Amino acid sequence: MSLTLGLIATVLCAAAPPQTPPIFQPGAPGQPPRVISAGESVGLSRTGFTAEDVRFMQHMLVHHAQAVAMVELLRAHGADATVRQLGERIALGQAAEMEQMRDWLAAREQPEAAADPHTGHGGHTGHGAPSDTPLMPGMLSPARMQALAAARGPAFDRLFLEGMIDHHQGALDMVDALMALPDAGEDPLLSDFLSSVVADQSAEILRMQSLLSDLNPTAEDRP
Amino acid sequence: MIVRSLLLSSVAGVLLASAAAAQTADPRSSLSPGLRDAGQVASGLELEHSLEPAPGFFDPEAIFAPQPRRPQGEAATPAAATAEPPARPRYSPLALANSDMAVSDGRLFVGSFHGFNAYDLKAGAAPELVMSVVCPGGQGDVSVHGDLLFMSVEQNRARLDCGTAEAEGEVNADRFRGIRIFDISDLNAPRQIAAVQTCRGSHTHTQVPHPTDPNVLYLYNSATSGVRKSEELGICSDGQPGENPETALYSIDVIKVPLDAPEQAAIVSRPRIFADRETGAIAGLWRGGAAGIASQRTAQTNHCHDITVYPELNLAAGACSGNGILLDISNPEQPSRISELFDADMAYWHSATFNDAGDRIVFTDEWGGGTSARCRAEDPATWGANLIATVEDRQLKGQSFFKLPASQAASENCVAHNGNLIPVPGRDLMVQAWYQGGVSVMDFTDPARPMEIAYFDRGPLDAERLMVGGAWSAYWFNGRIYASEIARGLDVLKLVPGEHLSAAEIAAAESVRLDTINPQTQTRIVWADSPDVAQAWLDQLMRNRAIEGELASRAQSAIESWRAGQGGDASGVSEALAAAASRATGRDKTRLTELSALFGRRAA
Numbered sequence: 001m002s003l004t005l006g007l008i009a010t011v012l013c014a015a016a017p018p019q020t021p022p023i024f025q026p027g028a029p030g031q032p033p034r035v036i037s038a039g040e041s042v043g044l045s046r047t048g049f050t051a052e053d054v055r056f057m058q059h060m061l062v063h064h065a066q067a068v069a070m071v072e073l074l075r076a077h078g079a080d081a082t083v084r085q086l087g088e089r090i091a092l093g094q095a096a097e098m099e100q101m102r103d104w105l106a107a108r109e110q111p112e113a114a115a116d117p118h119t120g121h122g123g124h125t126g127h128g129a130p131s132d133t134p135l136m137p138g139m140l141s142p143a144r145m146q147a148l149a150a151a152r153g154p155a156f157d158r159l160f161l162e163g164m165i166d167h168h169q170g171a172l173d174m175v176d177a178l179m180a181l182p183d184a185g186e187d188p189l190l191s192d193f194l195s196s197v198v199a200d201q202s203a204e205i206l207r208m209q210s211l212l213s214d215l216n217p218t219a220e221d222r223p
Numbered sequence: 224m225i226v227r228s229l230l231l232s233s234v235a236g237v238l239l240a241s242a243a244a245a246q247t248a249d250p251r252s253s254l255s256p257g258l259r260d261a262g263q264v265a266s267g268l269e270l271e272h273s274l275e276p277a278p279g280f281f282d283p284e285a286i287f288a289p290q291p292r293r294p295q296g297e298a299a300t301p302a303a304a305t306a307e308p309p310a311r312p313r314y315s316p317l318a319l320a321n322s323d324m325a326v327s328d329g330r331l332f333v334g335s336f337h338g339f340n341a342y343d344l345k346a347g348a349a350p351e352l353v354m355s356v357v358c359p360g361g362q363g364d365v366s367v368h369g370d371l372l373f374m375s376v377e378q379n380r381a382r383l384d385c386g387t388a389e390a391e392g393e394v395n396a397d398r399f400r401g402i403r404i405f406d407i408s409d410l411n412a413p414r415q416i417a418a419v420q421t422c423r424g425s426h427t428h429t430q431v432p433h434p435t436d437p438n439v440l441y442l443y444n445s446a447t448s449g450v451r452k453s454e455e456l457g458i459c460s461d462g463q464p465g466e467n468p469e470t471a472l473y474s475i476d477v478i479k480v481p482l483d484a485p486e487q488a489a490i491v492s493r494p495r496i497f498a499d500r501e502t503g504a505i506a507g508l509w510r511g512g513a514a515g516i517a518s519q520r521t522a523q524t525n526h527c528h529d530i531t532v533y534p535e536l537n538l539a540a541g542a543c544s545g546n547g548i549l550l551d552i553s554n555p556e557q558p559s560r561i562s563e564l565f566d567a568d569m570a571y572w573h574s575a576t577f578n579d580a581g582d583r584i585v586f587t588d589e590w591g592g593g594t595s596a597r598c599r600a601e602d603p604a605t606w607g608a609n610l611i612a613t614v615e616d617r618q619l620k621g622q623s624f625f626k627l628p629a630s631q632a633a634s635e636n637c638v639a640h641n642g643n644l645i646p647v648p649g650r651d652l653m654v655q656a657w658y659q660g661g662v663s664v665m666d667f668t669d670p671a672r673p674m675e676i677a678y679f680d681r682g683p684l685d686a687e688r689l690m691v692g693g694a695w696s697a698y699w700f701n702g703r704i705y706a707s708e709i710a711r712g713l714d715v716l717k718l719v720p721g722e723h724l725s726a727a728e729i730a731a732a733e734s735v736r737l738d739t740i741n742p743q744t745q746t747r748i749v750w751a752d753s754p755d756v757a758q759a760w761l762d763q764l765m766r767n768r769a770i771e772g773e774l775a776s777r778a779q780s781a782i783e784s785w786r787a788g789q790g791g792d793a794s795g796v797s798e799a800l801a802a803a804a805s806r807a808t809g810r811d812k813t814r815l816t817e818l819s820a821l822f823g824r825r826a827a
Contacts, residue, residue, distance in 0.1 A: 020278065021277075021278075021352045021353055021354045021355060022354050022355070022411070023278070023279050023354070023355040023356075023357060024354065024355065024356050024357065024412075024413055025356075025357045025358070025385055025386070026356060026358055026384075026385045026405065026413060026414060026415040027384050027385070027414075027415065028383045028384040028385075028415065028418075029383070029404075029415050029416055029417050029418050029486065030414075030415075030416065030486070031384065031414075031415070032412070032414065033356075033412065033413060033414060033415075036279075036357060037279070038278035038279035039279070040279070041278075041279025041280065041337070041355070041357045042279055042281075042282050042319075044337070044357055044359055044386075044387050045282060045285065045315070045318040045319050045337050045359060046285075046315070046318070047315055047318060047359075047380055047387075085516065086512075089512075089513065089520065175449075179379075179449075179452075184379075185379045186378070186379045186380035187315070187380075188315060188317050188318060188336070188361060188378055188380070189315070189316075189317070191378050191379050191380070191448070192448075194449065195447070195448040195449050198449050199522070199523065199525075200511075202463070202523070203510065203511030203512065203522070203523040204511075204512075206463065206510055206511065206523075207510070207511065207512050210510075
């Protein structure tokens with residue numbers, strides 16, 4: 001123990017009620033600790049979140065809603081029972097994550113809708129031919145959604161799986177993009193949420209890739 | 224605790240609500256809510272001490288959410304995104320949560336997402352807080368070896384210097400995710416002496432002694448979160464093995480700590496313990512998803528959540544997300560998988576506990592991640608439960624499930640969580656935390672029919688809304704059960720005799736003392752010969768009606784002579800018990816044999 005530390009501890013013990021055990025905040029490896037108050041300790045527990053964290057959650061809500069919409073199409077037009085079953089699980093999982101995102105935003109008094117939902121890409125045209133530009137990175141473009149809605153049977157299943165794989169990959173890309181920003185993803189609940197998004201979407205991508213390879217395409221099924 | 228599993232809940236709830244087990248009325252199901260004044264009830268256990276959280280480790284605003292979310296269907300309020308970062312929220316239910324524990328040299332170390340607290344343990348008195356260390360980063364899983372304390376750190380917010388200062392950039396040299404090493408030789412000046420960075424941080428870790436070199440300690444690091452950028456930590460890269468054979472997924476970290484120079488601790492291997500035995504494919508175990516239409520959705524096996532080692536048997540039991548596995552750790556740097564188990568009812572293999580003989584393993588399933596209500600009446604009795612497995616010819620075999628047999632409120636996070644063995648000779652007993660489901664003692668002596676023999680529970684933190692709390696870990700440490708309450712502090716419980724447990728069995732358990740206890744590093748239990756141990760064997764034989772009345776009387780009087788300091792007929796009783804043992808089977812044969820041997824040693 002260094003002399004300095006001994007002095008700090010002694011001074012603190014003299015100043016504080018003798019029965020209050022000391023609270024230390026260590027330094028980096030090899031560095032001495034410092035003594036802090038209970039109030040400082042609680043202050044250190046407050047984790048910040050950034051405007052980008054909020055925008056990520058708002059955007060991911062929109063992103064997940066598309067997966068739910070895709071499963072609605074699957075219910076109407078899908079052929080393969082296994083694909084349908086997987087779709088139901090995806091919809092439930094995405095809906096549960098949406099609840100988590102809404103709760104996260106509400107607990108931080110943040111709105112559910114981003115002020116800039118289209119991130120400047122102008123995906124929503126309202127009339128004319130559907131755009132090839134996704135509403136936001138990680139989502140299917142309106143044109144791909146329309147192609148999906150027009151497909152039937154095995155061809156639908158294939159488009160659905162391909163689309164959902166890209167959709168899930170988009171979520172992974174969104175997490176990567178968030179984590180590339182300073183101070184992002186430090187809120188403990190958000191940090192765990194990000195881990196869960198990565199783990200679950202990755203696992204579902206693997207499952208879908210395997211299903212896709214099982215759906216042996218034939219000429220007549222091709223769109 | 225894994226928040227991710229929140230999202231599994233609704234899937235399971237929809238699919239299997241109809242399979243819910245019938246729950247009998249239990250006083251635990253209707254306790255009144257409160258932070259400090261919640262209703263409580265116990266059976267076979269007595270709350271001896273209850274300590275409030277340490278100063279600086281409690282913030283009611285962090286525990287209780289500020290307000291309920293607006294009702295469903297109401298239009299979202301559009302608001303301009305502000306350029307300014309929002310204020311730091313106070314509500315952060317896990318920021319100050321107590322977590323796992325270890326004991327060393329008469330001191331109890333209680334980990335926290337915020338650091339750790341050290342308590343002096345004195346017989347008959349409440350634990351006394353000695354000092355606190357603030358070092359945020361979660362989840363603060365702790366273990367102790369001599370003057371060293373090891374702590375798991377996984378969150379992005381964690382800093383090398385235990386601070387919370389903002390840092391810039393995608394690649395952050397100040398970020399720390401991995402295992403910290405503190406020198407606790409002087410509790411007036413705890414120092415961080417090393418910090419071993421890992422690719423996925425550290426969720427839990429397990430100490431593994433070197434088979435021969437007392438100067439070497441290994442740590443098995445189990446990390447559950449995302450992979451760091453290689454720019455931040457060069458050894459890390461992400462992705463599935465098909466596209467990246469070097470991926471940091473699908474392994475554990477083995478860290479070697481030279482005890483004479485612990486600051487040189489470093490990763491020595493990252494074994495591929497999930498590889499396919501035939502093909503060598505790195506991702507050889509459960510790939511994630513449900514096994515069937517009515518099955519639990521089981522997580523992908525690309526990490527272990529926790530590993531428990533039994534070095535005297537050269538075995539480790541890994542609770543590894545989608546599988547339970549058995550490892551041979553003869554060479555601790557290269558553990559090799561010898562068996563694996565999958566079960567369609569298990570959502571997330573979370574922790575493992577051997578019985579003393581090492582032929583049974585209790586695996587827990589943390590369905591719902593620990594932050595969800597999973598003990599409601601409608602939740603399946605085989606989901607979020609313990610799976611009792613046997614080990615025969617070094618192969619795992621699932622035998623039965625045990626779940627807290629008392630339904631809990633929808634505002635109580637509850638699922639199987641951490642526990643360890645209670646050293647009663649002749650029986651396999653485990654005390655276990657169930658978050659807001661309380662503390663439960665399970666008898667799994669018969670692996671096909673586990674049963675509860677004692678419990679303690681409080682009402683929910685809040686009657687309506689689920690606020691995260693409850694017992695994180697409940698461990699037997701040298702005669703008492705210590706339960707780390709996430710929100711309420713530290714509880715100390717003692718066993719009390721009853722129908723399922725005799726005074727002598729408790730006394731025999733309380734007589735077992737160890738200097739250091741890290742529950743995930745198991746050691747063979749040793750009971751010194753005593754009248755209590757003899758009485759414990761005899762009580763079990765009588766409870767099972769596995770001993771004749773006359774022999775029981777002779778054994779009883781021999782024990783009483785022993786207590787009175789007289790000789791008695793130890794030799795004759797020993798012979799008679801041995802004769803009875805030759806006609807008995809199963810555990811009762813073992814009990815008769817052990818009791819005979821005990822009297823034999825007494826006679827010698």
